Amino acid sequence: MTRTTAILALEDGSVYPGTAFGATATACGEVCFNTSMTGYQEVLTDPSYKGQIVTMTYPHIGNYGVNAVDVESYQPHVAGFVVREVSPVVSNWRADYPLDDYLRQHGIPGIQGVDTRALTKKLRVRGAMKGLISTEGLSAEDAVAQARAWPGLVGVDYVKEVSHRTAFAWDDRDEPSGAFRLTCGPATEPQPRSLRDPLPAADVPIVAYDFGIKYNICRRLRQHGFRVQVVPASTSAEEALAHRPAGIFLSNGPGDPSALGYAVRAVADLVRHGIPIFGICLGHQILGQAFGGKTFKLKFGHRGANQPVKDLDSGRVEITSQNHGFAVDASSLPAEVTVNRVNLNDQTVEGLRHKSKPIFCVQYHPEASPGPHDSTPLFAEFRDLILRRG
Amino acid sequence: MPKRTDIHSVLIIGAGPIIIGQACEFDYSGTQACKALKEEGYRVILVNSNPATIMTDPEFADRTYIEPITPDCVEKIIVRELEEMKRLGVPLGQPRTSNLESQIPHKLVLLPTLGGQTALNTAMALHRSGVLAKHGVEMIGANAAAIERGEDRQVFKDLMLSIGLDVPISGTAHTLEECRAIAERIGQFPLIIRPAFTLGGTGGGIAYNREEFEELAKRGLDLSPVNEILIEESLLGWKEYEMEVMRDRADNCVIICSIENFDPMGVHTGDSITVAPIQTLTDKEYQIMRDQSFAVIRAVGVETGGSNIQFGVNPDNGRMVIIEMNPRVSRSSALASKATGFPIAKIAAKLAVGYLLDEIRNDITRETPASFEPTIDYVVTKIPRFAFEKFPQADSTLTTQMKSVGEAMAIGRTFKESFQKCLRSLEIGRSGLGGDGRPWRVGTDVFGDRDLLPRDVISRKLTVPNAERVFFIRHALRAGFTVEDIFQLTKIDRWFLTQIREIVEFEEELAATKN
Numbered sequence: 049m050t051r052t053t054a055i056l057a058l059e060d061g062s063v064y065p066g067t068a069f070g071a072t073a074t075a076c077g078e079v080c081f082n083t084s085m086t087g088y089q090e091v092l093t094d095p096s097y098k099g100q101i102v103t104m105t106y107p108h109i110g111n112y113g114v115n116a117v118d119v120e121s122y123q124p125h126v127a128g129f130v131v132r133e134v135s136p137v138v139s140n141w142r143a144d145y146p147l148d149d150y151l152r153q154h155g156i157p158g159i160q161g162v163d164t165r166a167l168t169k170k171l172r173v174r175g176a177m178k179g180l181i182s183t184e185g186l187s188a189e190d191a192v193a194q195a196r197a198w199p200g201l202v203g204v205d206y207v208k209e210v211s212h213r214t215a216f217a218w219d220d221r222d223e224p225s226g227a228f229r230l231t232c233g234p235a236t237e238p239q240p241r242s243l244r245d246p247l248p249a250a251d252v253p254i255v256a257y258d259f260g261i262k263y264n265i266c267r268r269l270r271q272h273g274f275r276v277q278v279v280p281a282s283t284s285a286e287e288a289l290a291h292r293p294a295g296i297f298l299s300n301g302p303g304d305p306s307a308l309g310y311a312v313r314a315v316a317d318l319v320r321h322g323i324p325i326f327g328i329c330l331g332h333q334i335l336g337q338a339f340g341g342k343t344f345k346l347k348f349g350h351r352g353a354n355q356p357v358k359d360l361d362s363g364r365v366e367i368t369s370q371n372h373g374f375a376v377d378a379s380s381l382p383a384e385v386t387v388n389r390v391n392l393n394d395q396t397v398e399g400l401r402h403k404s405k406p407i408f409c410v411q412y413h414p415e416a417s418p419g420p421h422d423s424t425p426l427f428a429e430f431r432d433l434i435l436r437r438g
Numbered sequence: 439m440p441k442r443t444d445i446h447s448v449l450i451i452g453a454g455p456i457i458i459g460q461a462c463e464f465d466y467s468g469t470q471a472c473k474a475l476k477e478e479g480y481r482v483i484l485v486n487s488n489p490a491t492i493m494t495d496p497e498f499a500d501r502t503y504i505e506p507i508t509p510d511c512v513e514k515i516i517v518r519e520l521e522e523m524k525r526l527g528v529p530l531g532q533p534r535t536s537n538l539e540s541q542i543p544h545k546l547v548l549l550p551t552l553g554g555q556t557a558l559n560t561a562m563a564l565h566r567s568g569v570l571a572k573h574g575v576e577m578i579g580a581n582a583a584a585i586e587r588g589e590d591r592q593v594f595k596d597l598m599l600s601i602g603l604d605v606p607i608s609g610t611a612h613t614l615e616e617c618r619a620i621a622e623r624i625g626q627f628p629l630i631i632r633p634a635f636t637l638g639g640t641g642g643g644i645a646y647n648r649e650e651f652e653e654l655a656k657r658g659l660d661l662s663p664v665n666e667i668l669i670e671e672s673l674l675g676w677k678e679y680e681m682e683v684m685r686d687r688a689d690n691c692v693i694i695c696s697i698e699n700f701d702p703m704g705v706h707t708g709d710s711i712t713v714a715p716i717q718t719l720t721d722k723e724y725q726i727m728r729d730q731s732f733a734v735i736r737a738v739g740v741e742t743g744g745s746n747i748q749f750g751v752n753p754d755n756g757r758m759v760i761i762e763m764n765p766r767v768s769r770s771s772a773l774a775s776k777a778t779g780f781p782i783a784k785i786a787a788k789l790a791v792g793y794l795l796d797e798i799r800n801d802i803t804r805e806t807p808a809s810f811e812p813t814i815d816y817v818v819t820k821i822p823r824f825a826f827e828k829f830p831q832a833d834s835t836l837t838t839q840m841k842s843v844g845e846a847m848a849i850g851r852t853f854k855e856s857f858q859k860c861l862r863s864l865e866i867g868r869s870g871l872g873g874d875g876r877p878w879r880v881g882t883d884v885f886g887d888r889d890l891l892p893r894d895v896i897s898r899k900l901t902v903p904n905a906e907r908v909f910f911i912r913h914a915l916r917a918g919f920t921v922e923d924i925f926q927l928t929k930i931d932r933w934f935l936t937q938i939r940e941i942v943e944f945e946e947e948l949a950a951t952k953n
Contacts, residue, residue: 083813083815084721084813085696085715085716085813085814086716086719086720086721086724087720087721089720089721090721105813105815106715106813106814106815107815107816107817107851107852108717108817108852108853111717111718111933112718112719112720115720118720118721118722132851132852133852135933135936136936136940137921137932137933137936139718139931139932139933139936140718140719140720141753141754141755141756142720142722142723142756164815165815165851168815228722228726229726230604230723230726230755230756230757230758231755231756231757232602232604232757233604233607234607234623234624234625234626234671236625236626236755236757237755240755240756240757352813353811353813354810354811354812354813355810356796356806356807356809356810358796358809363688363794364688364689364690365690365795365796365807365809367692367809367810367811392796392806392807392809392810393805393806393810416725417721417722418721418725419721419725420725420728420811421725421728421729
């Protein structure tokens with residue numbers, strides 16, 4: 049690894065010098081932190097991070113390299129990557145290449161040697177900030193000035209940048225949708241890396257709105273017997289219904305939900321239609337708005353794999369994977385919508401259910417990847433919701 | 439769900455005298471439990487024969503028995519305490535409703551999961567002999583059936599297979615044909631051979647090829663008085679991991695801490711250098727391990743409290759096998775508590791009397807509930823402390839039998855920092871991996887701190903696990919061994935070896951500056 053210097057600058061004027069890795073480049077973004085101890089590859093490739101410079105709070109990153117299958121979309125999306133220490137060695141049987149090479153290949157600058165704890169503490173007090181990361185020898189003054197000049201995330205539509213341009217049928221192209229599993233028992237599998245659980249028949253057709261959909265959502269839907277037609281974010285309700293789906297799925301995605309008037313209108317039409325709907329993360333926020341509610345920006349967002357969510361109906365607690373900077377305001381919701389899940393850390397809304405229509409959504413990521421599998425049953429719940437209607 | 443109101447008094451069994459494998463960690467867990475239960479208003483009765491424990495200080499229990507921890511003694515204590523409860527006006531054995539939350543306190547219960555193996559074994563003996571049933575004493579935390587499932591190796595193994603989890607393959611044979619069939623089923627060498635009922639396991643061994651196998655199998659069958667041998671697949675060199683799990687009576691499960699062992703399989707966890715959190719698993723593998731941990735605690739049936747589950751992972755293909763589980767608070771729980779700030783023993787005591795994880799406040803944040811998974815931004819290292827110099831006749835090779843007499847833990851923002859701090863904490867006169875100017879003693883030879891040691895000595899010290907092996911990684915790197923060379927000799931993960939290489943490189947940098 050070459051020892052070139054790098055710089056991270058924040059809009060408040062603070063500057064963090066470090067060592068460069070990844071691409072030789074300069075990029076602006078909203079600086080946020082993620083507390084997951086594993087799963088940096090999934091974080092990098094999650095389209096919801098479009099426009100963000102992500103800091104990992106766990107200090108050793110890159111230990112197990114990057115592999116070709118644990119990707120959450122067609123490319124990494126973070127604007128820049130900030131870590132305490134990139135591993136100089138890759139140690140895992142599944143690894144294909146080092147993290148450094150992967151980021152370089154995709155033109156993403158990284159900085160290491162940063163006191164990520166100090167940075168995280170600042171972000172916790174000040175909230176997410178505009179920032180700049182450069183591995184091209186930019187001066188501190190220029191870096192701060194450019195970070196300040198960056199327009200920021202609020203009110204900007206990042207969805208249109210990450211959403212697939214055209215509709216496509218998931219798994220039509222033989223993407224491996226079966227859940228990853230390990231070799232088991234005495235007979236050694238010749239190809240342990242490509243082991244997958246078998247898939248059921250895909251007998252329930254749905255349309256999945258791609259606001260920046262993570263592949264593991266598609267994989268999970270497919271694993272639960274859905275035939276998934278992925279459509280661009282700009283698809284109208286009419287166009288979606290023309291696929292004759294039995295249900296509608298609304299995906300996660302980046303940025304500010306209030307910049308997505310077109311999506312809110314389409315979803316409001318679908319709500320009026322009465323078709324079963326399941327939303328995740330940004331999809332949940334769009335549903336909240338389609339119901340007539342409001343969303344607001346959280347001070348420093350929930351990004352990590354250990355957020356406790358209580359299901360108010362069952363009393364059970366799920367440890368969830370989360371990645372969102374905005375949330376639905378519970379007090380703004382109409383009477384026909386119930387808040388049925390809350391975050392036990394800060395009591396914010398984590399789930400909504402419509403009282404008379406087959407519609408529910410969650411703010412967190414039941415598809416995990418990275419993160420715990422506690423909420424996988426929500427996909428089965430969606431299937432049951434559709435099948436009950438016959 | 440609020441706490442149980444039917445319980446009046448809780449009997450806690452301590453761990454007794456300190457021995458290798460069972461040290462002060464059980465005073466730590468027992469003391470926490472006493473405090474937690476008193477805080478909830480229960481009458482706490484304690485038995486422990488070890489005077490050098492915090493828990494036996496008068497303020498920690500309502501009544502403390504310094505008595506032998508034997509089933510007979512504990513039965514006498516039960517009888518005496520039931521009388522005492524009667525004297526206090528407790529309506530023993532009153533007709534009860536099924537609602538545990540609105541009753542007059544009337545029960546004496548036994549909490550066996552916080553005093554190590556001694557407490558667990560004593561409680562199980564009382565259960566088997568019918569003493570607990572006779573006196574109407576309920577076990578809380580884990581019931582007898584769960585403890586049995588967790589502790590009996592064969593029962594546990596069969597249970598794991600029945601829920602689709604993987605375990606080391608093994609089989610028993612009475613003839614050479616049966617031996618060959620089992621070897622065939624396991625499919626690869628080395629194989630471990632253990633004759634049944636031979637004194638001290640004589641006749642056992644490891645077979646690295648077909649000829650050795652035939653020879654060892656034949657000899658084992660001859661030596662065993664019942665002509666029976668156990669053949670097991672060898673996990674030598676596999677990576678070893680641990681998970682600390684908690685469960686409440688609404689079946690909420692959380693992982694408190696994940697641990698990766700620096701030393702591969704073959705060295706007892708108590709003798710291994712261990713590191714939290716896990717360093718070299720992808721999220722996909724880690725989540726499978728997490729799911730399996732919950733599957734294990736549910737299948738074994740530990741209703742509330744903590745368990746420790748050990749895994750072996752084949753570094754070449756990721757195959758993950760369950761090694762064992764402790765259905766109780768363990769040595770690793772103390773480490774996990776201090777590593778993450780989550781007081782496992784205290785929470786386990788509260789869960790045992792009926793609380794749910796989300797009803798208990800997190801002591802560190804004070805605002806969030808205990809139903810979360812600690813996530814840390816630092817690395818924790820534990821290094822065992824040996825005392826072979828005091829026992830010159832003892833074999834200092836590290837095996838599956840624990841030999842360390844203590845341990846030190848250190849926290850650092852990187853592995854390197856925590857590792858160096860931990861070595862410094864061992865009180866063995868070193869300030870880290872080396873470079874501190876102090877000499878090295880190898881047998882009767884003495885070398886200077888920065889001397890290059892003979893390659894054959896280094897190779898020998900790396901090949902067989904021993905108390906000083908970690909220092910020989912430094913000697914090896916300085917003598918020109920590559921990370922790959924050392925990996926081949928030790929099977930210590932290349933990630934750890936590379937971290938150590940960075941420490942050594944920095945030592946060289948410092949030495950060069952000084953000169």
